[in-house]
Amino acid sequence: MKLQTQWAALGFGLLTLSLAGTVAAQQVKVGNLTGDAAAGKKEYRRYCIGCHGPNGDGTGENAQWIDPKPRDFVAASFKCRSTPTGTLPTSTDLFNAMTRGFVNTNMPSWLPLPAQTRANLVAYIETFSPRWKTQGSGTPITIPAEPAADIQSILRGRATFQKLECWKCHGTTGHGDGPSASTLTDSKDNPIRPFNFSVATRFKCGATNADLYRIFMTGVDGTPMPSFADQLQPNEAWDLVHFLRTLEPLETPEAGIWNAWLPAHEKELQPLGEQGQ
Amino acid sequence: MVKWLTRGRGEEWCGCLILMLLGSATPLAVSATPFTSTTAGPDTRSLAHDYSLALNTRSSIPAFARKYGLACSACHTAWPELNAFGQAFRDRGYQLGNDRDSPIWKDPSYWPVTVRITPNWHLEKTDNQPVDATPGDGTSGLVKGTVTQSGFDLSGMDLWFAGTLYKDISFVVLPSSDNTGSFHFEAAFVRFDNLFKSGWYNFKFGKFELDNLISEKRFLFLSGNGGLYQSYHFVPVGDVNNFGLGDNQIGMEMAGHSKNSYTRYGVAVLSNTDGDVGLTTGQSYDAFLTFSHAIDAGKLGVERLGAFGYFGQRPTTFQSSGGAAIPGTGTDNKSFYRVGLSGDFFFGSFELLPFFMHASDDAYLGTGTPGSGTLPAGAQSPAWNSAFLEAHYYVNPQFVFTGRYEMVKMSQQAIAGTPSDLGNINAVSLGWRWYPIMFSRGGLAWHTEFSLAQTKGAPPLSGNGVGGVFDATDWVKSYSVFTGFDFDF
Numbered sequence: 001m002k003l004q005t006q007w008a009a010l011g012f013g014l015l016t017l018s019l020a021g022t023v024a025a026q027q028v029k030v031g032n033l034t035g036d037a038a039a040g041k042k043e044y045r046r047y048c049i050g051c052h053g054p055n056g057d058g059t060g061e062n063a064q065w066i067d068p069k070p071r072d073f074v075a076a077s078f079k080c081r082s083t084p085t086g087t088l089p090t091s092t093d094l095f096n097a098m099t100r101g102f103v104n105t106n107m108p109s110w111l112p113l114p115a116q117t118r119a120n121l122v123a124y125i126e127t128f129s130p131r132w133k134t135q136g137s138g139t140p141i142t143i144p145a146e147p148a149a150d151i152q153s154i155l156r157g158r159a160t161f162q163k164l165e166c167w168k169c170h171g172t173t174g175h176g177d178g179p180s181a182s183t184l185t186d187s188k189d190n191p192i193r194p195f196n197f198s199v200a201t202r203f204k205c206g207a208t209n210a211d212l213y214r215i216f217m218t219g220v221d222g223t224p225m226p227s228f229a230d231q232l233q234p235n236e237a238w239d240l241v242h243f244l245r246t247l248e249p250l251e252t253p254e255a256g257i258w259n260a261w262l263p264a265h266e267k268e269l270q271p272l273g274e275q276g277q
Numbered sequence: 278m279v280k281w282l283t284r285g286r287g288e289e290w291c292g293c294l295i296l297m298l299l300g301s302a303t304p305l306a307v308s309a310t311p312f313t314s315t316t317a318g319p320d321t322r323s324l325a326h327d328y329s330l331a332l333n334t335r336s337s338i339p340a341f342a343r344k345y346g347l348a349c350s351a352c353h354t355a356w357p358e359l360n361a362f363g364q365a366f367r368d369r370g371y372q373l374g375n376d377r378d379s380p381i382w383k384d385p386s387y388w389p390v391t392v393r394i395t396p397n398w399h400l401e402k403t404d405n406q407p408v409d410a411t412p413g414d415g416t417s418g419l420v421k422g423t424v425t426q427s428g429f430d431l432s433g434m435d436l437w438f439a440g441t442l443y444k445d446i447s448f449v450v451l452p453s454s455d456n457t458g459s460f461h462f463e464a465a466f467v468r469f470d471n472l473f474k475s476g477w478y479n480f481k482f483g484k485f486e487l488d489n490l491i492s493e494k495r496f497l498f499l500s501g502n503g504g505l506y507q508s509y510h511f512v513p514v515g516d517v518n519n520f521g522l523g524d525n526q527i528g529m530e531m532a533g534h535s536k537n538s539y540t541r542y543g544v545a546v547l548s549n550t551d552g553d554v555g556l557t558t559g560q561s562y563d564a565f566l567t568f569s570h571a572i573d574a575g576k577l578g579v580e581r582l583g584a585f586g587y588f589g590q591r592p593t594t595f596q597s598s599g600g601a602a603i604p605g606t607g608t609d610n611k612s613f614y615r616v617g618l619s620g621d622f623f624f625g626s627f628e629l630l631p632f633f634m635h636a637s638d639d640a641y642l643g644t645g646t647p648g649s650g651t652l653p654a655g656a657q658s659p660a661w662n663s664a665f666l667e668a669h670y671y672v673n674p675q676f677v678f679t680g681r682y683e684m685v686k687m688s689q690q691a692i693a694g695t696p697s698d699l700g701n702i703n704a705v706s707l708g709w710r711w712y713p714i715m716f717s718r719g720g721l722a723w724h725t726e727f728s729l730a731q732t733k734g735a736p737p738l739s740g741n742g743v744g745g746v747f748d749a750t751d752w753v754k755s756y757s758v759f760t761g762f763d764f765d766f
Binding site (some may be wrong): 042050051066107199201 | 345346347348350351361362364365366373374375376377536537538539573574575576578579673674716717
């Protein structure tokens with residue numbers, strides 16, 4: 001009996017060492033970089049643990065004070081992906097999100113950290129959920145070339161905004177104050193607000209038109225924002241991008257086209273929202 | 278209140294230097310008579326100790342950690358020293374760069390204040406000191422003695438207010454006290470960030486720390502002799518220049534940085550008061566220029582190298598009334614400069630901070646001669662070189678070992694024929710800091726340090742001892758042992 005116990009203990013020890021070794025050796029590729037999970041664990045303790053917690057489940061000591069809540073790496077539902085809804089993002093997606101930060105949350109841009117450090121962090125983050133081993137990352141969607149923005153494209157995008165009922169959450173002027181806005185919750189039942197185009201200087205998942213296109217087509221997992229990949233053709237998605245750019249407080253080319261056209265044609269526009277139905 | 282310190286072989290050390298390093302609340306009286314001197318009075322020793330601990334004014338601001346919910350370690354290699362992320366945060370005007378930097382996003386009850394102090398036990402021991410042959414009997418004659426003091430004590434205290442007034446408008450107000458509770462404004466400024474929507478243009482106005490690549494306000498040393506960079510405060514024996522590279526200055530600064538703050542520059546125009554308020558000296562201005570660039574060295578970390586130059590003038594003659602100098606009316610300006618290189622190099626968990634500086638003062642400053650007067654025979658512009666190498670080993674974000682070796686070498690004395698090594702300094706510090714807690718609400722470090730400063734024929738810059746030297750041909754060795762709990766909230 002005693003011998004069996006010793007063998008069992010030895011086996012358990014080897015298993016533990018084996019698993020530990022697996023985590024320590026886990027690596028990811030981000031461009032030319034190879035992120036190392038063991039190295040990332042140290043950096044995670046320094047930079048991330050306060051919000052995302054020691055177990056990566058988004059329950060760090062600061063989580064209770066933060067809105068929106070920190071990402072739960074164990075659930076592995078990520079907002080900003082280049083991959084279809086429901087799939088895991090690529091390591092590069094995580095690297096880019098970490099580098100960019102999330103404009104209207106407490107997640108800062110970690111650009112000042114060495115790229116190797118960020119790659120190591122990605123590798124460690126990918127140890128929190130078994131999905132990374134069982135499923136792997138999804139395949140990035142293809143983003144076709146952007147057609148030129150013109151007033152017709154913007155108007156078609158406006159019509160799509162109405163047809164897909166984007167206004168129900170984002171409001172008719174993009175202020176995030178649509179009739180459904182106050183009822184929205186995320187996948188953890190935390191209240192969540194729709195994106196307010198009128199104050200944000202950049203989007204949650206990037207600043208470019210392609211980033212906005214990607215958001216429509218991949219959705220923002222873990223939030224009520226769905227993927228419209230099945231409803232929108234690429235040209236329709238680009239039209240919607242061009243329209244949404246007119247709602248931002250930025251001097252975008254689309255806003256320039258829109259503001260030049262609007263004064264002489266405002267009365268021709270169909271109202272958005274319930275009045276437009 | 279005018280206090281003076283005796284320095285070596287009967288030469289007089291201008292007390293204004295010490296008081297200005299102290300950030301004294303009474304700078305007017307000092308600067309009004311810059312070339313008058315007396316011998317050390319009975320207050321000298323307490324003044325010296327004020328200096329050694331009052332200088333422990335550092336910058337780590339849990340007010341920001343509370344505001345953004347980040348642990349100390351996010352911005353600090355080991356607080357208070359900044360890491361690359363913390364440097365970028367500071368360069369952006371205490372903003373993360375997202376859309377929530379404006380205070381409008383914060384709970385109205387949020388109050389951007391931080392307090393920091395270090396209850397401690399320390400020992401200070403300094404030899405080659407002139408002490409009375411019979412204690413208490415000032416007529417018994419001076420003999421060479423060793424002064425040893427030890428016991429429980431307090432450091433100075435910082436009361437930081439810092440944050441954003443609005444998006445891209447930030448501020449700092451820092452009332453700071455010595456360990457007796459005597460306050461002065463260590464810093465107070467407003468900064469306009471991202472002018473022209475570019476990180477390359479940021480304008481600061483008020484009293485602030487010079488943009489030194491290796492900050493004395495954020496370093497990891499607290500002891501009497503180790504709690505200052507000798508290089509940042511040294512002036513030659515007999516020199517009346519009050520400038521200290523580590524002293525906060527008052528003026529305005531244009532600074533800029535790349536998006537990740539790997540490339541940085543700063544240009545500052547400063548009053549020639551060494552940071553003192555009240556228009557105490559003259560009407561000329563100093564200039565400080567700094568530039569640094571960092572590279573991403575992969576697994577090693579971020580490697581930064583920078584250069585700096587400070588070019589200033591100090592008045593040597595004042596208008597007077599009844600023989601008393603009138604503050605702020607200084608003329609006959611004489612120039613000085615400090616130029617150098619510094620770096621911050623990481624090798625994984627190991628950090629090296631090298632520093633080199635060449636400095637020179639005009640002969641009038643070096644000899645304490647009014648500009649209208651005649652220079653003594655053999656007078657020349659004193660010049661010196663200083664350097665240090667500081668090392669940190671980060672066992673983890675909550676435990677760091679520290680060490681530093683520093684030297685100051687005179688290359689030309691103010692009076693030809695003066696021993697070439699008079700005033701030279703060798704200093705070493707070793708220590709460690711352990712942070713038993715590290716989260717976003719406050720910080721605590723158990724700090725332990727040993728330091729030794731050897732000065733040739735001059736009292737240590739720490740102010741330890743009696744502020745003088747018995748045998749100016751010999752070294753003065755000043756030891757410090759320090760352990761304490763450094764906390765901020």
